[in-house]
Amino acid sequence: MRLLPALLLTLATAAVAAQDAPPPSDLPLLDTLGTAPSAANIERDVRTLVGFGTRHTLSDTASPTRGIGAARRWVFDEFTRISKACGGCLEVRYVSGTVQGEPRIPGPVEVVSVIAIQRGTADPNRYVIMSGDIDSRASDVMDATSDAPGANDNASGLAGTLEAARVLSRYRFPATIVYAALAGEEQGLYGGKFLAEEAKRQGWRVEAVLNNDMIGNIQGIDGVIDNSTARVFSEGTRATETAEEARARRFTGGELDSPSRNLARYIARMATHVPNLTVRMVYRMDRFGRGGHHRPFNEAGFPAVRVMEAHEHYDRQHQDVRTETLPDGRVRHYGDTLDGVDFAYAAKLTALNVVTLAALASAPPPPADVRIEGAVSPDTTLRWTRPPAAQAPQLAGYRVYWRDTTAPQWTHSRWVGNVDHVTLHNTIIDDAFFGVAAVAKDGSESPVVFPGPAGSFGGY
Template identity: 55%
Template sequence: MVDSVEADRIEEDIQAMVGFGTRHTLSDTTSDERGVGAARRWLKAEFERISADCGGCLEVKYQKTVVPAGETERIPSRTPVYNVVAIQRGTEHPNRYVLMGGHLDSRVSNIMDSTSRAPGANDDASGVAGAVEAARVLSKRDFASSIVYVGYTGEEQGLFGSTHAAEVAVEEDWTMAGVLNNDMIGNIRGIDGVVENNTFRVFSQRRPPDLHEETWATRYFGGENDGPSRQLARYVATQAETYVSHLDPILIYRLDRFGRGGDQMPFADRGFPAVRVMETHENYNRQHQDLRTENGIEYGDTIEGVNFGYAEKLTGVNVATMASIAAGPPRPDSVKIGGAVSPSTTLSWKPVEHEDLSGYKVYWRRTAASRWQHSEFVPAGTTRHTLENVVIDNWFFGVAAVDEAGHESPVVFPSALLE
């Protein structure tokens, strides 16, 4: 599936979005050739075309919300905000979802300028094109869990589209296996002068928790460093290393870049596992800039700044991650741990219901390590396992479910103590 991702198709989709002139959230919605309205109708038509090719396997629709006037300085009048959503329904766990998206809207230097040319080629036509290409590839297969492809709008004005999408997920009681926000996946030439196409970044963290939420177990056994978003980030890194050649993940343990934000944040705020996938080296001359040349420097987010082979690789990471999560079993629930003043550590969990469940993997790593280091497999039917001579004080622990093909769920960190 990763090998089926094609840079040429990603390039065509980015070119199509750039061709709408501007996709600013406050831009024209009636024209068929220019503005955010034309762009969202194009995206919906692309998803519908993909669905037609797979016999109607995608549920394609708009998610609409209306932002009241004065909600923020960036929304001066009552403004409809549309997400374009395509759902590929799972065969066994239809209410379990893994989601990939990017934001369709674009901007220039003045955030309120809705008429000037704003190509938004890398920020974020690249992420939306990645979601469309992932839909083309993954829609040819069936998966146990549901996959969602989405193009948000309202991101530059204040994450309005993704906030609405997260609210819908809460209202409809989605079991969210993971949210992959792809925002800028095509630039390899950084503002620092470095040119690099063999690394990428994964940002993960929920908002700092209320200290009153802390429990005895989280205080002693990990807390936010092992929350669902961090486990998803580790999962993405493993898929990249396994399935995508010459591409190394860099895990960034922040919600987003310093002082900045993205569409993963509303999902993380609501407790969903959510990460931002993006390039390693950003070029600020190409972000949020009027198109111009000053002192020999070209400013503006034009298609010339996108490396399509690199966007292909990052899309491949998403494809591998979503395929593995959607094909595999749900996470174990109610993981508990015990072993104080003992030479061994015991974990327990509730059994996972999945058609071809093979068993579980119990993971452990040093407390200073960022990635899981060791694992031990136990067969299906096991819901309690003791790691002999592994002292609980010296390690962090987790449990994942595994199917017969080897697909794993993300790891689940213990949330309670064994009685």
């Protein structure tokens, strides 16, 4: 790999600050969390969710044993049980909205999601969110009565979210973690839309949304079996980018450095704490022409990604449960049933979420108002704004990152101390992309923030 020119750092603040030793790079808690989720717990929850017969958004809401109403009440009760085990550390409640006059929801229907909020100890208005979907569907998207087990799509993602709450509720973090069971996904992403709207109304500073949609299948329709890879999809440019910001990005770069994209890079780094797992970043908001519950958060201006299995089996998605005999005599099975879920793999992808949430919630908030200058100069200067001390009592300082413009991941970094700007001497701004991350005293880091509106995670 060709290396960028060596960096000579000149700090405009006190020299002693520049010489502060960086925090430790090993994070033993994350290694512990990387094996903490239980495959048995996930299997139990997936089986319970499948047992409701159908969880279609338009299905029965009154029955105690079948339909979307029974399913969401069970999820509420399960979050409540988890909260009781941690001394009431979770605020469990419903988030709902009414939809009508839409192609997939013609009549007035209340779409009800369930969330559990684990309040942060120092910066409670900074939120990191993990989500899975409650609902399921059969071949006909309007069929609210036929069995639609939805074992992988998406009982697996919801079971992972419940298990993440079990694991992380044993700890306390500076930032707030939300575990969200979102409804109405198959009918139009309504649960995510309503939660994103509530987050905007309440003024939540949403740093990350990890949407888990199908995390249990290891055998693709192409015949490939893979239990050691996850995919993370992320948008390249912000959905809320203005025309003026787009014009600036055209000249300064940032097409590959939205906050969602740098969140995806962060998740890929976190995979080192999960045994036998790597992340394949996909430079697309979602699968080609398809959607998921992270999209409403992107559209509200929040960093959000989709975490999912590496290989999909389309016969097990959006299909009535059935078998068909092919002309050559082979039998083809359709339907999203329990035999298509690998619970150990689902636990592994849950662990990826768990270590990411813990790292994000432990780290200081990402640096705000990151700026860069150095045109027609041998040097490059980065500047940023530090948070109020009360929001980041664990802040140790900052690390500057850089990479070749064609590199998918940040390849170089340098600890610069607790400063608010740095000049990189003899480093040409034209030849690399740069960013800044905040570092906690225990070594936890925020995502890397690319300079300017293209990469901003927001303010304090």
